[in-house]
Amino acid sequence: MIDLxxxxxxxxxxxxxxxxxxxxxxxxxxxxxxxxxxxxAAFADVVGKEAALFVPSGxxxxxxxxxxxxxxxxxxxxxxxxxxxxxxxxxLAQHSxxxxxxxxxxxxxxxxxxxxxxxxxxxxxxxPGIGLLCLENTHNSKGxxxxxxxxxxxxxxxxxxxxxxxxxxxxxxxxAAAALDTxxxxxxxxxxxxxxxxSKGLGAPVGSxxxxxxxxxxxxxxxxxxxxxxxxxxxxxxxxxLVALENRERLADDHANAERLAAGLxxxxxxxxxxxxxxxxxxxxDEPAEAFLERCAEQDVLGVPFGEKVVRFCTHLDVDEADVxxxxxxxxxL
Numbered sequence: 001m002i003d004l005x006x007x008x009x010x011x012x013x014x015x016x017x018x019x020x021x022x023x024x025x026x027x028x029x030x031x032x033x034x035x036x037x038x039x040x041a042a043f044a045d046v047v048g049k050e051a052a053l054f055v056p057s058g059x060x061x062x063x064x065x066x067x068x069x070x071x072x073x074x075x076x077x078x079x080x081x082x083x084x085x086x087x088x089x090x091x092l093a094q095h096s097x098x099x100x101x102x103x104x105x106x107x108x109x110x111x112x113x114x115x116x117x118x119x120x121x122x123x124x125x126x127x128p129g130i131g132l133l134c135l136e137n138t139h140n141s142k143g144x145x146x147x148x149x150x151x152x153x154x155x156x157x158x159x160x161x162x163x164x165x166x167x168x169x170x171x172x173x174x175x176a177a178a179a180l181d182t183x184x185x186x187x188x189x190x191x192x193x194x195x196x197x198x199s200k201g202l203g204a205p206v207g208s209x210x211x212x213x214x215x216x217x218x219x220x221x222x223x224x225x226x227x228x229x230x231x232x233x234x235x236x237x238x239x240x241x242l243v244a245l246e247n248r249e250r251l252a253d254d255h256a257n258a259e260r261l262a263a264g265l266x267x268x269x270x271x272x273x274x275x276x277x278x279x280x281x282x283x284x285x286d287e288p289a290e291a292f293l294e295r296c297a298e299q300d301v302l303g304v305p306f307g308e309k310v311v312r313f314c315t316h317l318d319v320d321e322a323d324v325x326x327x328x329x330x331x332x333x334l
Contacts, residue, residue, distance in 0.1 A: 074131030
């Protein structure tokens with residue numbers, strides 16, 4: 001089976017399993033797990049922030065950030081196809097009491113300064129005002145687009161000029177860094193907080209990281225507890241996260257495999273593959289996406305629907321060049 005549904009399906013490596021078995025642990029709610037503390041310090045350094053927090057999932061990281069940055073009743077300004085808006089069960093409303101105001105990020109999901117200005121609402125006696133701007137990099141729904149640092153900076157400047165903090169959903173931020181040949185810290189330099197997943201392209205079995213100022217993370221730790229994310233001997237799952245951080249350099253391999261996959265599928269009659277920027281390949285189909293994927297599954301190739309006639313395939317560290325070529329051949333056989 002060639003599983004291209006998501007980079008979340010990766011299995012932890014032997015090194016990750018061994019690190020979990022050997023991890024030094026303590027009670028993380030008391031701040032006494034040395035492995036978690038090491039992971040948090042390492043991640044904060046990688047993304048250029050003062051402090052970081054280990055959370056069970058990227059969704060929790062995003063929701064914790066929103067809760068810390070805002071007051072109940074305020075509005076969050078988000079790109080209309082962003083993950084925090086489309087795929088997190090209305091968490092901004094449920095957990096933080098936020099209303100959502102969407103802006104159009106165009107074909108690549110880039111929030112421009114003009115969009116920030118247009119979407120901004122100042123608080124007054126009648127309106128709660130914008131309390132947070134959320135950005136996403138890479139942008140999942142747009143096909144893994146890698147947003148350049150200058151575009152992030154510009155949106156941040158427009159928000160900060162109006163007193164609005166910025167949170168970056170960087171679930172695949174390291175993919176963006178690899179694609180743009182820059183540091184993750186540069187991409188996150190101007191945002192007030194950033195979340196990254198360890199359990200996607202980096203291959204950890206579980207966990208994400210949230211980073212920001214020391215004051216932000218202190219409050220985020222309290223909100224994590226509120227949401228049920230306080231963990232005890234979490235070093236067992238943090239240790240594979242430390243190993244995962246070492247996988248940042250190999251993400252370019254996934255991007256190269258995505259390019260091979262897109263080129264191969266685009267040559268198949270009835271399919272039109274968009275040129276990928278990172279590890280996500282969007283393919284337009286002549287038939288309904290669900291029907292196409294059912295036939296792919298019969299050939300032991302898995303993907304996910306991404307529209308009525310659009311499917312998504314995602315490359316990752318458990319898929320090599322030979323798997324990609326095999327997937328192309330099997331889909332051609334359909």
